[in-house]
Amino acid sequence: MLSAEVKSKYELVIGLEVHAQLLTKSKMYTSDSTEFGNLPNTHISVITLGHPGTLPKVNRKAVEFAIKMGLACDSTITRRNIFARKNYFYPDLPKGYQITQDKNPICVGGNVPITLSDGTKREVALTRIHMEEDAGKSMHLAGEVDTLVDFNRAGVPLIEIVSEPDMRSSEEAYVFLSEVKKLVKYLDICDGNMEEGSLRCDANVSARLWGAEEYGKKVEVKNMNSFRNVARAIEHEFERQILLIESGEEIISETRTFDAATGLTASMRTKEDLNDYRYFPEPDLSPVIVSEEWLSSIQGAMPSLPRELHHKFVNEYGLPEYDAGVLTDSKEIALYFEELCTLTRNYKAASNLMMGPVKSYLNELTLHISDFPIGPKRLAELIQLIDDGKVNFSVATQKVYPEMLIHAEKTPLAIAQELNLIQDSDEGSLIPIVESVLAENVVKVAEYKSGKKGLMAMFMGQVMKKSQGKADPKVATKILMELLDN
Amino acid sequence: MKIDVNTLKKIAHLARLEFDEAGAEKMTQDMSQILDWVEQLNEVDTQGVEPITTMSSEVNVLREDAVANHLTHEQGLKNAPQRDSDYFRVPKVME
Numbered sequence: 365m366l367s368a369e370v371k372s373k374y375e376l377v378i379g380l381e382v383h384a385q386l387l388t389k390s391k392m393y394t395s396d397s398t399e400f401g402n403l404p405n406t407h408i409s410v411i412t413l414g415h416p417g418t419l420p421k422v423n424r425k426a427v428e429f430a431i432k433m434g435l436a437c438d439s440t441i442t443r444r445n446i447f448a449r450k451n452y453f454y455p456d457l458p459k460g461y462q463i464t465q466d467k468n469p470i471c472v473g474g475n476v477p478i479t480l481s482d483g484t485k486r487e488v489a490l491t492r493i494h495m496e497e498d499a500g501k502s503m504h505l506a507g508e509v510d511t512l513v514d515f516n517r518a519g520v521p522l523i524e525i526v527s528e529p530d531m532r533s534s535e536e537a538y539v540f541l542s543e544v545k546k547l548v549k550y551l552d553i554c555d556g557n558m559e560e561g562s563l564r565c566d567a568n569v570s571a572r573l574w575g576a577e578e579y580g581k582k583v584e585v586k587n588m589n590s591f592r593n594v595a596r597a598i599e600h601e602f603e604r605q606i607l608l609i610e611s612g613e614e615i616i617s618e619t620r621t622f623d624a625a626t627g628l629t630a631s632m633r634t635k636e637d638l639n640d641y642r643y644f645p646e647p648d649l650s651p652v653i654v655s656e657e658w659l660s661s662i663q664g665a666m667p668s669l670p671r672e673l674h675h676k677f678v679n680e681y682g683l684p685e686y687d688a689g690v691l692t693d694s695k696e697i698a699l700y701f702e703e704l705c706t707l708t709r710n711y712k713a714a715s716n717l718m719m720g721p722v723k724s725y726l727n728e729l730t731l732h733i734s735d736f737p738i739g740p741k742r743l744a745e746l747i748q749l750i751d752d753g754k755v756n757f758s759v760a761t762q763k764v765y766p767e768m769l770i771h772a773e774k775t776p777l778a779i780a781q782e783l784n785l786i787q788d789s790d791e792g793s794l795i796p797i798v799e800s801v802l803a804e805n806v807v808k809v810a811e812y813k814s815g816k817k818g819l820m821a822m823f824m825g826q827v828m829k830k831s832q833g834k835a836d837p838k839v840a841t842k843i844l845m846e847l848l849d850n
Numbered sequence: 851m852k853i854d855v856n857t858l859k860k861i862a863h864l865a866r867l868e869f870d871e872a873g874a875e876k877m878t879q880d881m882s883q884i885l886d887w888v889e890q891l892n893e894v895d896t897q898g899v900e901p902i903t904t905m906s907s908e909v910n911v912l913r914e915d916a917v918a919n920h921l922t923h924e925q926g927l928k929n930a931p932q933r934d935s936d937y938f939r940v941p942k943v944m945e
Contacts, residue, residue: 389916389917390913390916390918395919396917396919396920396921397917403923404936404937405923405926405936407920408920408921408923410921413921421912421913422911422912422913424912424913424914424915425915446903451864453866455940502943503937504942508942509942510939510940510941511942511943512934512936512938513940514936514937515926640860645904647903647904647905648904649911650906650909651903651909651910652909652910652912653909
């Protein structure tokens with residue numbers, strides 16, 4: 365076992381490679397469909413199958429999607445793009461090479477900002493983002509003598525987002541991945557589903573003594589199908605490497621696969637042997653030149669990004685960081701909230717409504733905000749009702765709001781009136797209620813007057829009960845104070 | 851440029867080709883000669899010349915993102931050396 369003391373001598377170094385399947389209708393270099401979940405080998409063409417004499421042709425939208433991701437990450441966009449062949453033999457790769465980018469990826473550099481659970485903010489540096497195509501799917505079924513191959517996925521466009529070895533904890537890796545997922549979903553270029561494989565992550569992990577200048581030998585870990593498993597695999601790999609180093613053994617630069625059931629990694633193959641991909645420029649594709657005009661039209665069509673909305677919610681709406689984080693977690697929630705804030709000025713109440721009753725309703729029924737029955741306008745009216753002192757926050761959320769979910773057409777005011785919930789702020793009608801409460805609690809009143817000020821809450825409770833929850837708390841408190849303190 | 855037997859073996863492995871060991875000496879000589887011949891290109895002054903990657907001078911030959919041009923399932927599987935009703939079958943590969 366690895367002691368905490370030994371572990372603390374080492375620094376963990378992580379770089380991630382994230383593959384994102386692009387949401388185009390057709391493949392990267394051919395026009396067969398990218399649709400998921402169809403019968404095997406039904407979305408195929410002579411190009412996908414690598415028949416002789418066929419020529420690939422680049423999907424314009426896939427290029428635009430890659431550029432969008434680069435702009436969102438502050439990368440430099442490469443103006444003259446060529447493609448490269450990466451040569452290797454595997455049955456799910458009919459051509460015997462993958463068309464990818466080698467020396468001049470479409471996006472160079474850039475970063476992804478992350479915020480850790482202790483509030484630390486930093487930017488994770490990217491090396492590059494490049495375009496490539498997915499491979500087919502091989503199945504090795506137990507009891508089957510052959511491997512079965514389905515080429516529906518072969519040629520589906522991917523971008524590969526490669527970070528620098530710039531992360532130092534599994535939490536950083538986890539948050540980085542969450543941010544990448546958020547970005548591709550905001551940009552609408554990938555559905556971000558890790559379980560279904562539309563977002564995939566390989567982790568390069570190494571360990572070195574604190575203060576060492578050189579990185580340790582890195583090991584690439586594959587096969588993690590959730591963010592949590594990426595974090596688990598990294599933790600395990602870090603400890604495995606430290607144990608090896610401590611016992612004087614050498615780390616082998618290799619690819620290892622993660623087993624979610626055991627939480628362990630196992631060797632797949634050693635890199636030195638097979639990793640000779642013999643990249644060379646793809647002669648079948650002409651260069652893709654990104655003109656100033658094309659770039660600015662893509663720039664002009666960029667949606668708001670999570671970091672921009674976060675900044676706006678904190679700086680313009682004056683919301684706490686926490687609120688801004690929750691509200692920008694999904695693009696749709698953020699856009700709903702943004703619209704809501706054009707209709708009310710009580711941003712904090714709007715945020716409380718979104719994070720409380722709205723989110724819990726959506727979570728409970730596993731609904732998407734697009735299925736939410738109440739529009740921003742009605743929700744703004746509910747906030748207005750609170751601001752006008754007609755109902756208090758708890759009546760608004762517990763009585764009026766549930767009715768609004770059922771009767772989306774009714775205004776919150778109409779509902780509050782129907783249910784007889786309009787708050788009473790009239791001193792004339794509240795004074796007799798307060799007086800009768802005090803008359804019924806003579807002993808407590810005496811205790812209050814002798815210093816038990818905490819009884820105020822009890823009196824308030826009684827007033828609310830007698831008024832059936834309709835007493836305006838501010839007015840009732842004022843009357844209570846006046847009557848008790850005199 | 852001199853090719854040795856180890857390089858020859860590596861190239862054969864990468865191309866998944868087998869060769870008769872008896873002919874190895876002859877093959878290394880042939881390959882060395884081919885490389886020597888190609889190396890004459892190094893004599894040309896290419897200072898300031900952009901490398902070309904395709905024989906066409908066209909750029910931005912792009913497709914719009916539309917689905918078309920499928921092979922049917924049957925057509926696709928037709929030439930497979932081994933197949934079943936759904937899949938291409940290949941000798942078992944395990945990593």
